[in-house]
Amino acid sequence: MRTLNVGLIGGGFMGKAHSLAYAAMPMFFWPAPALPVRSVIAESNEELAAEAARRFGFERSTGDWRQVVEDPDVDVVDIATPNHLHAEIAVAAARAGKHIICEKPLARTAPEAAQMWNAVKDAGTVHMVAFNYRRTPAVALAKKYLEEGAIGRVLNFRGTYLQDWSADPDSPLSWRFQKDIAGSGALGDIGSHVVDLARYLVGEIASVNAMTSTFIPTRPLQSGGADSLGTTRGGDGPRGDVDVDDEVMTMLRFADGAVGSIEATRNAWGRNNHITFEIHGTEGSIVFNYERRDELQVCFASDGGDRRGFRTVYTGPNTPYGHGLWPIPALGIGYGETKIIEAYDFFSAIATGGSVSPNFKDGYQATLVDDAVLASAATGAWTDVPQVDG
Amino acid sequence: MRTLNVGLIGGGFMGKAHSLAYAAMPMFFWPAPALPVRSVIAESNEELAAEAARRFGFERSTGDWRQVVEDPDVDVVDIATPNHLHAEIAVAAARAGKHIICEKPLARTAPEAAQMWNAVKDAGTVHMVAFNYRRTPAVALAKKYLEEGAIGRVLNFRGTYLQDWSADPDSPLSWRFQKDIAGSGALGDIGSHVVDLARYLVGEIASVNAMTSTFIPTRPLQSGGADSLGTTRGGDGPRGDVDVDDEVMTMLRFADGAVGSIEATRNAWGRNNHITFEIHGTEGSIVFNYERRDELQVCFASDGGDRRGFRTVYTGPNTPYGHGLWPIPALGIGYGETKIIEAYDFFSAIATGGSVSPNFKDGYQATLVDDAVLASAATGAWTDVPQVDG
Amino acid sequence: MRTLNVGLIGGGFMGKAHSLAYAAMPMFFWPAPALPVRSVIAESNEELAAEAARRFGFERSTGDWRQVVEDPDVDVVDIATPNHLHAEIAVAAARAGKHIICEKPLARTAPEAAQMWNAVKDAGTVHMVAFNYRRTPAVALAKKYLEEGAIGRVLNFRGTYLQDWSADPDSPLSWRFQKDIAGSGALGDIGSHVVDLARYLVGEIASVNAMTSTFIPTRPLQSGGADSLGTTRGGDGPRGDVDVDDEVMTMLRFADGAVGSIEATRNAWGRNNHITFEIHGTEGSIVFNYERRDELQVCFASDGGDRRGFRTVYTGPNTPYGHGLWPIPALGIGYGETKIIEAYDFFSAIATGGSVSPNFKDGYQATLVDDAVLASAATGAWTDVPQVDG
């Protein structure tokens, strides 16, 4: 069984999630496609990096991400940094011939993403963008239903991503609220996940009509330490401007004739990680809510009149990825398992010399949707989404 | 206790619901504001009318609605006909000095509604448009919360009305699919209820950006008998064109700065009478789903960190209209009770010489929203909604 | 169409519910089996009776229930009084040759119920005990599933009835907490409904093993006026003893080999009218919760592995009684509709000269179960339930 050395850049929330995935993937999926070795981890300085290495089980550490990219022993570069660093690292890693997995959104803008896509095309390595929610087993089951035609032709996709961790105006000004680092706000941070789900499940988005809002215009500046997700209040210190959206709402036209809508907001008190979609087809409907992620609801029009209704299917051994997960439905998976499955598919692609989806092309296409959303929000008009070639 | 003679025009689904309301209102709300007398009912011919009178407990019947309007003994005219008759009947009834309750939407178009609004203004009688879902106790409770400021300033309203009784392309071509009778499709039939709820709960809608679809372009012609809601299939006989929308999606800007969206579709397999709204405010959120109409969900931002979450409040004696309903929460109300409460508020306004909401002005304003939605769907542009004076 | 004159005894919560049923039944079920005429209503004095007549739409009123029973114009006697009066009224009504519908529990004890059963047997009239929850369409649908063998042979029935309207120790000492009037507490008042559902859905109960508790031993005495369901607090006045159970828990053995449990409690904060059952069969499961009464959940073992899960079926036109109810599922039924359906079945039996279930024999059998429960709770031992002959 082949081993692959991983160099991970970033030791925050995503660093934790990815480290877990590398440690756990062979435990879940056995025989594993390849054995990940947690080889080297980079953080913003040596001290943080050394601590991250101990915590996340890496052999070595560095305060300079370039050492990871340039390390000949590293097979896989994992980019788990804030958004503004994605492009530079990814292009360097591609040039160094590494396989790359990059956190989402792929880049702050479509032009930035285009560079990354071009770089990996040239490199010929395996690349993936970490829209992990595709790996929720219930989402993979929805995909299976759609591919089997179980609900007929899709007419309508309605997606939301609602959160409240920053609904408090006194939660701190994370980099996620700063355009030069994040690119956009709720759109790129959370809306992009739903854009990816829409593309995955229904197909390409042809045009959009959107509206953005920024209801909380300033937030307390963060003082020292690592960026937090804002669940603690910032107190009464100095405040900085938020220059990105905290809500985005969009109507969609898909290339194949379906319609849809996507809404993402950070101001939804009571919603935690409320990723939902409802898909209506000519022969049925599918409903998903990540907050109850073990479940998928499906209604088949063909069920008899007194027996028709949404079926609540619990994912488990009989549903996608079930051979590797827990042996009984509703033992239940958490966020970690989405990352474990993601790693499984990524390493499978490397091991077989294949490719994986969503890859950098998908990531680039998603940024094209995001940019069209922002353009439409600025003009108030329907805006076509360019399609990546090839 | 005053008695008021009711003349009901229309003996279909709505005729049944309104008859129930007149019989039951004093049983629920006692002392009653006034005692409704089921005096005369009109249907499209004498025979249907006579049968309706026996079924619904009316003293007399007629095959000509004009006899109802012109009857000096009739105090209240109740218009429960298809949409295209609303204006003519209402204008005649207003001229005859009757109090009027009219089914929704008030009219097929805003100009038609304007005539009706002008007629009742001139008459000085009590008028009401039967957007009954405002009378769901849980909706009235949401209104109470909002008025108390319990969730702060509203930022976002997201409403849906999803049904499937006509999702089957072989369900018959009811008048509800014909523009000359209905005015519009999903928009006027069901979307208008959500427009009314948005106006009731959040305030006036300033502008809209909308998209409409007609996914089922033809349906089997109905043969004979009363119009049905299409739950039976139409067979393989001749088909007619659907010239109205079966889906409508719209983004909203409210006059006070909130944003929102409304979606209505008739193609949502598995959704029966799925009227939902989710309102996010600066201090909390409210969620409602009519399919579980005894419940209102509310989240207060001020609840402590380990005790915050949506509270599922069952309406009952302690919530609006509770003094008249069943003595324990979750004995539960159905569609009928929304109509009983509606009648209670309508008769209260007559008895006290006051007015009631939603009235014809509200009904007119809702048609202005509907017309702006259709205009926006045609142009793809944001469209301002004119506001009714006074 | 035949008319039948109803004499109703009792103008409280049940008087309201039954009056609604008589007014509305033909509106819902048309052609009606017979037309109920609200002829005469009795209350504890003339004044209350006269007001009840106006409120509930009765032609006449009386302060003496014997006048109802003896009235030759009365065809149907409806007993909606506290429990201690059931037997005397019913026996008198039976002797007078009336059809009788009696609120539940049929009597305070099995011997009392036996008298009533004997009296109606002798009279040969139609008799019914108002275990109305059988008439919830979702419960009738569960019965249909079971009769069709859709979940195979029943192994296990788990039922609960949980309420909180008297969970506050300061809610008043209603007659429902007094053994000489009520017979028993949570057992007879609410548990008896679940006993009836268990008998209806699974079959006769052969033996029980039970435990009762009285966690709130005293309550404030009620001062004046009609009995309330205790949703208002009683203040700091004098208190009286509660001499009945406020919780009952029981294990069951059914005659056909299934097992089960029933629990009823009045101390369940947050539960309003939480009547639930879960039935496991060899080929599937059924789950019901009255608080969401439009829905029935059913799981079929035969559904494919990745499509198996509870189906949430909304009752409506395609399910039992649907021809008479609202035309779309989830317009929704409330408590009133259970009583309307009950009246429909009762009048159908009278009109056709047939019988109806649950009748006095069922009511008697339910009291035999209740008495066995109390006996078991006293001894701690499994106790057999005698079976009514014939």
Place this chain on the structure above:
Amino acid sequence: MRTLNVGLIGGGFMGKAHSLAYAAMPMFFWPAPALPVRSVIAESNEELAAEAARRFGFERSTGDWRQVVEDPDVDVVDIATPNHLHAEIAVAAARAGKHIICEKPLARTAPEAAQMWNAVKDAGTVHMVAFNYRRTPAVALAKKYLEEGAIGRVLNFRGTYLQDWSADPDSPLSWRFQKDIAGSGALGDIGSHVVDLARYLVGEIASVNAMTSTFIPTRPLQSGGADSLGTTRGGDGPRGDVDVDDEVMTMLRFADGAVGSIEATRNAWGRNNHITFEIHGTEGSIVFNYERRDELQVCFASDGGDRRGFRTVYTGPNTPYGHGLWPIPALGIGYGETKIIEAYDFFSAIATGGSVSPNFKDGYQATLVDDAVLASAATGAWTDVPQVDG
């Protein structure tokens, strides 16, 4: 930071779960109380053991569990075998001075458990029984509420554990259906978890009254390979007898006056890992369902009349163990996290020289409850539960 060498015995479902816990615990809880080293793993033969070592990341492997127990480098022995081996291994490990974590139920019978409890008392090491569901954050939150008195004094505990992975009579005869290996059936395998939760949340169980059933008396013999949880059918080969219960139902009296019930069944089609409890107190109620394990429902009697209802609290950073879990509620935890938290508490106890709960005394007490349940089921009488001293 101290390292502790773990010797794990058993490489099945539990071996996977525990291995994950050792790898992930420091990633989640940092600084970690100690760093687990996956030192040696034992399986039933050398080959299986070697493969398990590669899969689960252990340094060494052995086909003989005695080598683990006797290994001077091993600090912690983890017993993840079928039940019949627990006692022998645990007693040997205790004599060798190891810290011990043992899967549940602690033993097949109370006398067997007593030996284990005596052995660890003598050894003075840290011991734990892996009733992991206590570590569900929502369960820990329920405990916190109870300790804070948030729902007052507990009156009633109602617990269930319902599954269907073996509801099919053709699922194989796992060791879990054989008395000599498992001790009991649904009772020990799943019911014991609820017994543990009842003891944890409410207190000691004083007496029980129980009923057991075996609805599926034979099952196909397993042929070769590791024991599976029976999700695949066994075909038409030879069958063996099931000599344990597949359903157990019990009424409870707690030492402090509360009452309760516990039911566990393997025949509940549609229920996957349906561990539920509902606790009614004098001032509120708590409801939990593991199938939606991120959520805890709580109702406070003190909430105002129009704002009272179950709050659905999502566990996350603000609830127990939140500092170590994912940074936003509803990113969501799965089965794995319950084991990660379990490891955290176990290693914390070792690191601080303290103890942890549930320990072998708790495990022993749970078997005393189980044995009383079986005795009561045999006699039909209330049976007292002996209490472990000290």
